[in-house]
Amino acid sequence: MVSDSATAGGGIRLATTAAGEREGPDARRWLQLVLAAIWLLDGELQYQSAMFTRAFGEMLAATAPGNPAAIAGPITWAAGIIEQHPAATNSGFASIQLLLGLGIAFRPTARAALAASIGWSVAVWWLGEGLGGVLTGSASPLNGAPGAAVLYALVAVLLWPRPGSGEPDVPFVAATAVGVRAARALWVLLWSSLAYFAIAAGNRTAQGLHDAVAGLAAGEPGWLARLNHASAGLLAGRGLAASIGLAALLTAIAVGVLLPPRLARAGVILALVVSVVLWVAGQDLGGVLAGGATDVDSGPLLALLALAYWPSVRGGPDRRELGYGGPVPGDQEQSGAGRRRRERAAA
Amino acid sequence: MSVPAWILWAFAAIMLVVAGVSAGRIAAGLARWRRGGSAAGRDVDGAHVLMGVAMAGMLVTGLRTLPAGAWEVVFAALAGWFGWRVLSEARSGLAWWRGGHYLPHLVHSLAMLYAFLALTPAGSGPASSMARMGAGAAAMGTLRLPTLAFGFAAVLAVFAIWDLDRVSGALERGARRAAPGWAAAGQGGACEATFGRVAMGVTMAFMLVIML
Numbered sequence: 001m002v003s004d005s006a007t008a009g010g011g012i013r014l015a016t017t018a019a020g021e022r023e024g025p026d027a028r029r030w031l032q033l034v035l036a037a038i039w040l041l042d043g044e045l046q047y048q049s050a051m052f053t054r055a056f057g058e059m060l061a062a063t064a065p066g067n068p069a070a071i072a073g074p075i076t077w078a079a080g081i082i083e084q085h086p087a088a089t090n091s092g093f094a095s096i097q098l099l100l101g102l103g104i105a106f107r108p109t110a111r112a113a114l115a116a117s118i119g120w121s122v123a124v125w126w127l128g129e130g131l132g133g134v135l136t137g138s139a140s141p142l143n144g145a146p147g148a149a150v151l152y153a154l155v156a157v158l159l160w161p162r163p164g165s166g167e168p169d170v171p172f173v174a175a176t177a178v179g180v181r182a183a184r185a186l187w188v189l190l191w192s193s194l195a196y197f198a199i200a201a202g203n204r205t206a207q208g209l210h211d212a213v214a215g216l217a218a219g220e221p222g223w224l225a226r227l228n229h230a231s232a233g234l235l236a237g238r239g240l241a242a243s244i245g246l247a248a249l250l251t252a253i254a255v256g257v258l259l260p261p262r263l264a265r266a267g268v269i270l271a272l273v274v275s276v277v278l279w280v281a282g283q284d285l286g287g288v289l290a291g292g293a294t295d296v297d298s299g300p301l302l303a304l305l306a307l308a309y310w311p312s313v314r315g316g317p318d319r320r321e322l323g324y325g326g327p328v329p330g331d332q333e334q335s336g337a338g339r340r341r342r343e344r345a346a347a
Numbered sequence: 348m349s350v351p352a353w354i355l356w357a358f359a360a361i362m363l364v365v366a367g368v369s370a371g372r373i374a375a376g377l378a379r380w381r382r383g384g385s386a387a388g389r390d391v392d393g394a395h396v397l398m399g400v401a402m403a404g405m406l407v408t409g410l411r412t413l414p415a416g417a418w419e420v421v422f423a424a425l426a427g428w429f430g431w432r433v434l435s436e437a438r439s440g441l442a443w444w445r446g447g448h449y450l451p452h453l454v455h456s457l458a459m460l461y462a463f464l465a466l467t468p469a470g471s472g473p474a475s476s477m478a479r480m481g482a483g484a485a486a487m488g489t490l491r492l493p494t495l496a497f498g499f500a501a502v503l504a505v506f507a508i509w510d511l512d513r514v515s516g517a518l519e520r521g522a523r524r525a526a527p528g529w530a531a532a533g534q535g536g537a538c539e540a541t542f543g544r545v546a547m548g549v550t551m552a553f554m555l556v557i558m559l
Binding site: 036049285 | 493508512
């Protein structure tokens with residue numbers, strides 16, 4: 001039996017079961033809620049006054065050069081419309097993103113909002129980010145490659161609600177919707193592409209990373225500007241070595257998901273650390289504190305994605321079938337405690 | 348150009364609706380209390396009335412009521428009150444993540460206090476020039492300590508999302524178990540208050556972000 005309770009202050013307490021356990025969100029729902037919160041913040045950032053000017057359309061148009069004509073044409077066309085009608089178009093964009101966040105959080109509309117977020121993200125990735133500079137050679141892990149918008153779509157796909165009730169026996173949440181092999185392939189593709197971008201021609205010059213980080217400081221609060229200057233100082237003249245080091249880290253993260261759970265967990269932790277460092281020191285929190293940022297950039301999305309690959313302690317048999325060999329730390333069914341419990345149950 | 352006036356008016360209108368509904372809940376609660384019922388929970392409704400009115404005034408010049416100094420005192424008092432309620436909940440083993448619900452109200456009060464304290468003086472911000480132009484919009488400036496503003500906005504967004512998930516979960520369960528009895532048990536009012544809190548959090552985060 002499930003019971004709800006209205007609280008004195010008008011809030012709603014978490015439901016409890018007869019056994020007294022809380023009926024809270026499962027891991028996938030938690031991650032969906034984080035995605036919803038990011039969408040909500042993005043929507044609010046889009047309401048900033050700078051977005052209601054022609055400059056916003058010009059900023060989008062600047063992503064077109066260097067792309068193939070078939071990609072650049074629609075970007076220029078969309079940017080032209082936005083430049084002509086900045087207030088109307090941006091009001092729509094901001095409201096859509098706000099509603100996506102609220103829609104994902106509201107359970108009856110979660111599925112529809114996630115589906116809409118995939119379409120919206122892909123459209124923004126193309127028309128707003130010029131495919132993240134992937135085809136122009138300007139993509140870098142520091143500037144949000146392969147484009148923050150496409151990461152929203154990827155996360156929404158991996159967190160897609162599974163029909164029916166109950167969680168399948170999978171080694172990590174991201175495998176629930178698309179299966180283990182596809183989820184691993186997507187992880188390897190994403191992180192290895194980031195490794196590639198880290199050592200791409202424009203990023204491995206002696207001053208490439210230094211210039212990218214130093215250029216972020218303008219308009220930022222003092223603490224972040226100081227961090228930028230310090231990071232830029234460390235990278236000055238060491239662009240090639242830093243790029244190779246970063247690429248090696250990103251490659252290690254990419255292959256980590258293929259390793260046994262203990263190493264896979266270390267890989268996910270490394271991914272989380274790299275995401276946070278990139279977001280703070282390389283992306284200046286998406287530039288939100290300097291004003292004029294349309295989103296929080298790729299750092300939080302990469303971290304959210306990493307959490308979706310956190311090796312679960314559930315699903316023992318499947319993990320071994322899928323290449324996770326041997327007993328898993330924390331898996332009590334393989335431990336002495338689990339064995340004793342089974343023996344007691346049998347008795 | 349700044350944020351279009353109609354957007355600020357829309358958010359201000361939502362805040363006034365939340366304040367109005369909360370005032371109605373206070374009146375209904377008083378009537379129940381006179382008949383010997385409980386008046387518990389009116390502190391939250393009272394806070395929603397005050398926050399709704401204050402935010403509407405921040406968003407739209409024409410809706411200003413009290414001077415900023417008075418609002419600072421109000422929200423400092425509310426923060427103290429809800430801080431005490433959060434401690435009481437924690438002492439009785441009801442932290443926020445275990446179903447306690449006063450923490451979001453504490454954060455809302457602190458965010459409002461910060462917004463009033465950190466707001467740049469009127470006349471120096473872009474919005475006041477908009478007001479001078481007769482755009483009918485806000486007397487909004489920019490906030491000092493933008494890192495704190497963004498931090499508050501992020502936390503408010505998280506609370507709003509969490510509330511919306513919980514209230515929609517409760518609604519789904521209520522619908523499965525014959526809604527009339529569920530509503531009669533007081534869940535309808537609780538949902539109403541939670542939706543009000545979501546609207547409050549979203550609008551507060553919006554306000555902080557556009558003043559970054």
